[in-house]
Amino acid sequence: MPPIKRTKFKLAPEQLRDMFYWLKLIRAFDERLSILVRQGKVRSGVYTGIGQEAIIVGTVFALRKEDYVCPLHRDLGSFLMKGVEPRVMMSQMFAKTTGLSKGRDSALHSGVNELGIFGNTSMLGANLPVAAGLALTFKMEKRDNVVVAYFGEGASNTGDFHEALNFAGVQHLPIVFVCENNQYAYSVPVEKSMAIDDVADRAESYGFDGVAINGNDVLAVYQATQGALARARTGGGPTLIECKTYRWHGHSEHDKAFYRSDEELAMWRSRDPIPTFTTYLQHMKVLDDKQLQEIEARVAKTIDEAVEFAANAPDPAPEEAVNDLYA
Numbered sequence: 001m002p003p004i005k006r007t008k009f010k011l012a013p014e015q016l017r018d019m020f021y022w023l024k025l026i027r028a029f030d031e032r033l034s035i036l037v038r039q040g041k042v043r044s045g046v047y048t049g050i051g052q053e054a055i056i057v058g059t060v061f062a063l064r065k066e067d068y069v070c071p072l073h074r075d076l077g078s079f080l081m082k083g084v085e086p087r088v089m090m091s092q093m094f095a096k097t098t099g100l101s102k103g104r105d106s107a108l109h110s111g112v113n114e115l116g117i118f119g120n121t122s123m124l125g126a127n128l129p130v131a132a133g134l135a136l137t138f139k140m141e142k143r144d145n146v147v148v149a150y151f152g153e154g155a156s157n158t159g160d161f162h163e164a165l166n167f168a169g170v171q172h173l174p175i176v177f178v179c180e181n182n183q184y185a186y187s188v189p190v191e192k193s194m195a196i197d198d199v200a201d202r203a204e205s206y207g208f209d210g211v212a213i214n215g216n217d218v219l220a221v222y223q224a225t226q227g228a229l230a231r232a233r234t235g236g237g238p239t240l241i242e243c244k245t246y247r248w249h250g251h252s253e254h255d256k257a258f259y260r261s262d263e264e265l266a267m268w269r270s271r272d273p274i275p276t277f278t279t280y281l282q283h284m285k286v287l288d289d290k291q292l293q294e295i296e297a298r299v300a301k302t303i304d305e306a307v308e309f310a311a312n313a314p315d316p317a318p319e320e321a322v323n324d325l326y327a
């Protein structure tokens, strides 16, 4: 057999196409949600990550099943990549019994222990000390698993962020802090909330490395994550990866984002992570027209099927509201 042609990242053609599939699926999932919100079908706030997909794909692609993610409101794609079926995720958005929380929660706070997904809390930055605690468990149990914790540049101005990084640095925890710097915390532009250019610089104060990278380049994100994971698995402690990106939609689907200019949006849309990666794959000759069409058709079918499933799934009965309580 001829040797498999691999990239310098040691990714085989099938893996590169797989990455492409995830980028397209996560984009399509969010785009459909954006429409469904307007149709009144979604029973939750919707915070799309359109434009930011390369961060989730580049990081989660590098993980093992046993590793944990601590996602944010914009990171539904990490649920899909970690193994939640699109129809289940869509049911969650519709608050149906077939969703993760069986219709008893807004869409954003669910987690799935068996898949390594830790549910998010609403308070900005509050997921980070919890993620550090999870990483401490891995260290104490001598398991070489890693926690990947996501946060926005806005969250990096909260006390919880600094406490989590300090603790992770002191304890050399197996954790990768991934900042999705999309330039705005709701309506606040980054230059109005930070006196430095890079969130990555904050890592140095806590004794570990921080790196600022192009968050719209899925392979750059993957490469940085691989390095951070290798370090974390071998006792080298945490890393902070700041991914520079931009969210195309408002903070949530009800926000028209009047605080930013059309020019700014146009500039960032021209840096769309998906066409850039498509061009790369085509130049590498790992994605021909037929394969592209096949992937697009697969994505469309998956999303259509997920919406149909969720729309036809039963609503929870009122008496089910008190089921599954911990105490």
Ligand SMILES: Cc1ncc(C[n+]2csc(CCOP(=O)(O)OP(=O)(O)O)c2C)c(N)n1
Pocket: 074, 122, 123, 124, 151, 152, 153, 154, 155, 156, 158, 180, 182, 184, 185, 186, 251
């Ligand atoms: C402690 C706290 N303050 C304010 C809010 C309201 N809030 C929710 S998301 C958000 C903006 C978050 O910005 P960022 O951390 O940069 O993440 P992004 O939404 O841009 O991905 C704000 C102000 C909150 N949830 N928690």
